[in-house]
Amino acid sequence: MIKAEQKPFEEILEYLAPYNKILLSGCGACVTVCHAGGEKDGALLASALRMARQNIGKPLEILESTPARQCEPEFALELSDTIGLVQAVLSVSCGVGVQTLTRHFPTTQIYPGVNTTFLGETVEHGVWEERCQACGNCILEKTAGVCPIARCAKQLLNGPCGGSSNGKCEIKRETDCAWQLIYDRSKSLGQLHRLTEIIPAKQWGVQSRDSGPRRIAREDLKV
Amino acid sequence: MYQTIYESKSITLNPVVLKSEALIIGGGIVGMTVARELAREGVQVVIVEKGETLGGGARDLHFFYDRPADVQKWMGDLISTLEDGGNIHVLKGAKLKRLDGQLGRFQALIRTSDGREKTLSPSVVVVATGCITRPVEAMSDGNRCIGSAEMEKLLAESRDMPLAWKGQPVKTVTFILDLTNDDIKIHTVNAIKQAVILQEKGCRIAVVARDLKVSVSGMELLYRQAREKGVLFFKYDDPPVLSHTDDGISVEVQDMTALRKEEREVVSLLSDLVVIGETFAADPETQELCRVLKLRTGAGGALMEDNPQFLRVMSNRRGIFLAGACRFPQVITESLSEAHAVVQEVRALLHEGAYTPENPIAEVDTRKCAVCYTCVRLCPHAAIGVERCGERNVYAAPAEKDENTLWQAARIEPAACFGCGICVAECPARAITLYH
Amino acid sequence: MGRADEKQPEIQGEPMSPFEPKIVAFCCEQSGVPAAEMAKTLKLKMPNHLELVPVPCSGRIETLYLLKALEGGADGVVVFACHEENCRYLQGNVRLKSRVGYAKQIMGKIGLEQERLEIFHLATNSGVKFAEFLIQKADQLEQLGPNPGKIA
Amino acid sequence: MKSGSNLEKVFVNGNFAVTSELGPPKGNDVGVIKRKVDFLRGYVDAVNITDNQTAIVRMSSIATSAFVIQMGMEPVMQMVTRDRNRIAMQSDLFGAAALGIKNIVCLTGDHHTFGNQVHAKNVHDLDSVQLINMVKTMRDEKTLMGGEEKIEGEIDMFIGGAANPFADPFEFRALRTAKKAAAGVDFIQTQCIYDMVRFKEWMKMIRDLGVHEKVHIMAGITPLKSAGMARYMAKNVAGITIPDALIDRMAKAAKGSEEGIKICIEQIQEVREIEGVHGVHIMAIEWEQMIGRITEMAGLLPRPQMD
Secondary structure, eight states: OEEEEEOOHHHHHHHHTTOSEEEEEOOSSHHHHTTSSSHHHHHHHHHHHHHHHHHTTOOOEEEEEOOSOTTSHHHHHTTHHHHTTOSEEEEOSOHHHHHHHHHHOTTSEEEEOEEEEEEEEEEETTEEEEEEOOOSSOOTTTTTTOOHHHHSTTOOSSSOOTTEETTEESSSTTSBOHHHHHHHHHHHTTOGGGGGSOOOOOOHHHHSGGGSSOOOOOTTTOO | OTTOSSBOOOOOOOOEEOOSEEEEEOOBHHHHHHHHHHHHTTOEEEEEESSSSSBGGGGGOOBOSSSSSBHHHHHHHHHHHHHHOTTEEEEETEEEEEEESOTTSOEEEEEETTSOEEEEOOSEEEEOOOEEEEOOOSSTTOTTEEEHHHHHHHHHHHTTSOOEETTEEOOEEEEEOOSSOTTOSHHHHHHHHHHHHHHHTTOEEEEEESSOOOOSTTHHHHHHHHHHTTOEEEEOSSOOEEEEETTEEEEEEEOTTSSSGGGOOEEEEEESEEEEOOEEEEOTTHHHHHHHHTOOBOGGGOBOOSOTTSOTTBOSSTTEEEOGGGTSOOOHHHHHHHHHHHHHHHHHHHTTSEEOOOSOEEEEOTTTOOOOOHHHHHOTTOOEEEEOBTTBOOOOOSSOOOTTOOOSEEEEOTTTOOOOOHHHHHOTTOOEEEEO | OOHHHHHHHHHTTSOOOOOOOOEEEEEETTTHHHHHHHHHHTTOOOOSSEEEEEESSGGGOOHHHHHHHHHTTOSEEEEEEEOTTOOTTSSHHHHHHHHHHHHHHHHHHHTOOGGGEEEEEEOTTOHHHHHHHHHHHHHHHHHHOSOTTOOO | OOSOOHHHHHHHTTOOEEEEEEOOOSSSOHHHHHHHHHHHTTTOSEEEEOSSGGGOOOSOHHHHHHHHHHTTOOEEEEEESSSOOHHHHHHHHHHHHHTTOOEEEEEOOOOGGGTTOTTOOOOOSSOHHHHHHHHHIIIIIOBOTTSOOBOSSOOOOEEEEEEOTTSSSHHHHHHHHHHHHHHTOSEEEEEEOOOHHHHHHHHHHHHHTTHHHHSEEEEEEOOOOOHHHHHHHHHHSTTOOOOHHHHHHHHHSSSHHHHHHHHHHHHHHHHHTSTTEEEEEEOOTTOGGGHHHHHHHTTOOSOOOOO
16 A cells, blocks of 8 residues: 655644644545554644644644545545635645645645655554555566565666675665565575576666656546 | 543443353363363363373373372373263364454364364363473483483382382482573472482482472472471572582582681582473464464463453453463462363353453444554454455445445454453544443 | 742742643553542642543553643643553553653654653552652643643 | 777687776866876776766766776776666767777666765666666667667677675575676676685586686775774675684784785685686775786786787
8 A cells, every 4th residue: 555654744834834724634545554644643733733833823723634535536525615614735645635636626725744655565563665666567477576676776677786685785774685585585486597587678668657647547447 | 532531322232142162272281170170060172182192291290299199190080081071072183273253253273183174163262281391401411310200200110119210229319400490380399399209218319409489389398398308408509510420420519508608618419310300481382372362472482361460361362261381380289270260260251151241342433444454453352353244345435334234344342352442542543432 | 738838939029920730630540540539538639720531541542632632721741551561451551652752752843841741650559659740740830831832 | 809808808818807996086187097097007907997986976987988098098987777777878888989998897886875966866777787788789789779770880898797796695696697697798897805715606606507608707806905994894885795814814914904915915816716717806996006016916917918
């Protein structure tokens, strides 16, 4: 799922400075699961913002709402009436949710309250790690199910660089070397021979974001 | 908002039916005692024993410290009562592979060594898996240096005859305690028990210990008796030094009776045999069992009770009990009293044939649940699971929900919930309420 | 005890501060609640503006409650919880500890003093400690002055 | 002949090759290049020109290589995939070939966060194996990468790559070099060797894979200046292992730098004996003035004159 973390508090305070009544909109999906922008974390941020503004003598009224998924137009539109009551919206959903609101509320300023960080997995409660870059052209079948695009700092496709030491990456020593993982898994799957195949240069331009924002259109699904 | 920690709305708490069925894991003396007692009250009991014989750790023992009976004979009688009764079913060479559900709807999957599987639906589970022992290698060649279990065997074999080891007469024996497991009583109990028997055979006995632990019923008396009979006791700070002599082992220990350190002399105990207490440790298989049962482990990987302030035989899950050496190494008397405590608890739980959950109880609003697993991971009582509806895998709907539809959402089992509210406070969707 | 009287000379000429801090005290039912009852039975001196909130376990206290208490008018928030490794529900006070830590981080960003939030570990029979701690906390909060973030 | 470079000729002639390294100036001061070239000229067959090594911004390796040619030495231009995509790299290769550069070492490059532009966006459009393959395609097929498009002219490059026998997973290290060989590399320069046991083990794996018959392996050597430097590298540089015995020897020596040179010469003599090692790559970082002494004492002089 999408993982996010709250933006620095001062940054949020700074861009909310001109307002005295806003809506804080959370999201009931990914950001709830990663404890960044669900009802609880939204309410915590709202309470903190109210007190911080009270503290500087400029009270801020905050309405709170948490649609089930901010990235679906129907859920986003549920906010219509509330948005009519406020000067701006602070959205603690991912960047997608922010833009769904942007699209449907053209005259309201929508501010992001979290930094959308990565597509990741829960490795233990409270710890998430990046697993996918949404490159649009999955190569996991070639790399024993471990993605070097998302998990190698240099996105190497043909083996580990010289900075792989004791299974860890030299750039962040707490990070596993993706190629060590690929090697170990290939070994346990009995597929070491596959690592000798040269993986050709990735065709970034075809499906990745490098050829502009992507779009999936299923003609059969359109209504 | 914080003023309303409990919602006043009362929720109907339906009793869960508890059939009189118990699953006991481990066929040692604790498991067998619990089984026998429960069966007498009409409870259907299944004992799952991973080995091919019943008896567990007590198979190494022959003497009680507090009564003249023979342990093996006593245990033989116990085993035969199990095999007589119709309420007890013993599965040997069997292991618990899975335990699903909660109190009132436990589903246990047992696999036997021949690969067959059996599903049981017990109302309670009693874990009595014991612990393991490892020999202490105080002397590399093991010559004239034996474990407590081997001494037990020698004594049992010699009965009314003088003690002999490998055909040689044994006249002097030194027990060395507390080289490992500094915190348990078994070594003291076994050593003094054996010392008294040996003394009666005319042997000269010394016991070398860091600290004698006599806080078991009747032990002080036995200790005094041993002293009166002439057993010598030495305390040590630095572990004794062992060396072979021509015809025995010399155990050198500093005599601590002198208060001033510089006045302490080294005493050399020439012994025909040295007995060293084995190391007791948690069974490595406990780890896997705890994963299956969702139980807590404590120091050294042993099973851990729910809360020592309350009942020590309760696990962190309602309906699952612990007793005996799986918690910590115990002497038979201690283990049996735990077995009886478990019997009491099980009896109380099964007494009415049903368990009615008590408030406060936490409940998940399935419409708000994001299925993030936070509550499932944090519940200290493993009372929460994720409820699926058939093969459907859907999110909670935001507003309208058909009351008859079970969305995929976390579900707190009322019968397993202790009402602490940890899940309520952690839920990122604020979807959980604690009802009064 | 004449606490206010003793203070007077220090203030020197200024009128006595009319500020009496409000404390919200969350009390675990396993320890804080019986301690509070004991303090009441013993008629121990306690701060005037005190709101006691019983909780089944300190693990029930959401981070949000700690902030809401401050937002809603408290000058200080105290949690009376069981001693560590002594929780009726095993993990409750451990979870509380990390939540209080998180709440303190947030308070730092808001500009609220860390002293306005504190855990106090105690046992059922700690009635005297309970009252003493609250009096001491009230003194400390009086020195700090009113919570600048409260909205009331 | 693939490129006709001096380095290639030395190998083809069966000589034991010697290369060294030259870090371009952190600015446009050509005097720096000249000073370093003067230290090296005559002692090595060609000199590697690093490409923003450790992600510190320096004069481009192409420009520096061109100056080195003017100053009468043969450059080995390093090219990293960190900063340029395939468009920029192919374009630069056209330029490099036009400027008379005949050797290239294809590298991934140190991660940009180690350098002085930590907020840069790294590129890594290709990895080093793919870059090797691209240069080979340009040279042998005379087309751009993956395309039919013919190149106007000839990109005659002697293609090099790097190998680090001391990083993990060790079992993968020789395989990765074999991949580079399959991609078209002509020579390999290794990471600096201190752990001779592991290097020999790696060389055995290289021979078992038959890589030494297709590729010229050059053993990387870096003289230690002091025990402190040795300890620092052993502790902080991932992918370098220094045996404790070597650190002790440095620590016990009366003069660390002298001992370092002595060790370095012993190492050169030792790797020379290993089957499949065809040269040494001496990396004397900011210690270029020692190259003359080292090559002389190691018996590597005079360098063969080709043509």
